[in-house]
Amino acid sequence: MAEKAKIAILISGRGSNMAAMVYAAKSSDCPYDIVLVASNDPDAPGLKLAEAEGIATFAHPHKGLTRETHDGIMHDAIVASGAEYVALAGYMRILSDGFVRKWTDHMINIHPSLLPKYKGLDTYQRAIDAGDSVAGCSVHLVTAELDDGPVLAQTEVAILPDDDADSLASRILIAEHQLYPATLAKYVTREADPDWILTQIRERALALEETHERTSFGAPGWRVGSKTTGKYFAYFAQSHHGEASIALLVKTAGLDKQSALIDADPELYYAPKFYGKSGWIAIRLDTGRTDWDHIASRLYSSWCQVAPKRLTRMIAIADQF
Missing domain, CATH: 3.90.1150.30 (Aspartate Aminotransferase, domain 1)
Known part of the structure; x- marks a missing residue:
């Protein structure tokens, strides 16, 4: 089997999508390994899960630092881990242009809408308010413009008549946990496709x-x-x-x-x-x-x-x- 791609995951909270990728990587035929989970919050719950699973972690708070300085610290940690790709999984930071450029075509993100619809926040309520019949999630490449990179894959999730933002979010999260690991696996093996x-x-x-x-x-x-x-x-x-x-x-x-x-x-x-x-x-x-x-x-x-x-x-x- 070809050498597995090395992935660093950035989180800010519980890291449920991170966990989905960590468990997917345990499969013998998964084409990637998670080599680092890093956060801008040393108290992020996802870090403890990663540590329990034997994955290296890194955390550095962003408070008091310029965006470029903090991104530089995170970049150095990612490089030191040997990671070839970066997966954003609930990383609640707008990234500097310099950081994005360093990881061009090697950084992906998941967003809880069917892009290009509903970039930014409050995606669930905006879909409901618009009267949409479906919402969903998208995995996309990260570019300098927020939620604007090329879309790699999407999953539609039906909006039920009695849905509110919380109930819709809970089902979209299930879709995210399936879509993100599968799309990451396909993307890191694209050069053999x-x-x-x-x-x-x-x-x-x-x-x-x-x-x-x-x-x-x-x-x-x-x-x-x-x-x-x-x-x-x-x-x-x-x-x-x-x-x-x-x-x-x-x-x-x-x-x-x-x-x-x-x-x-x-x-x-x-x-x-x-x-x-x-x-x-x-x-x-x-x-x-x-x-x-x-x-x-x-x-x-x-x-x-x-x-x-x-x-x-x-x-x-x-x-x-």
């Missing part, structure tokens, strides 16, 4: 000028130029032509360049069976350590080799200014 990987490739390939997608031999491919005369500059390979890995296939300058890349990093590069003799190279995408800036660079380099000269000429002119 072929659909997620393909989406990353597609976004970067189609961002290049005059590109379009077309299937070739059952695999997604990307061409530059017109729909009729365009040329392929990349393919997505998943168990294609008998090869077990998930990979991106791009052009190189030739067999010498292909060989040099493979010699430099044979765990990342290999010569694809069907295209290798033409100087194409395969870049593995299933290692769990994909450098997406490098992927974008290789896509662009391959695109440049087959793009119509009118496109590359315009780029060369623009680069002079």
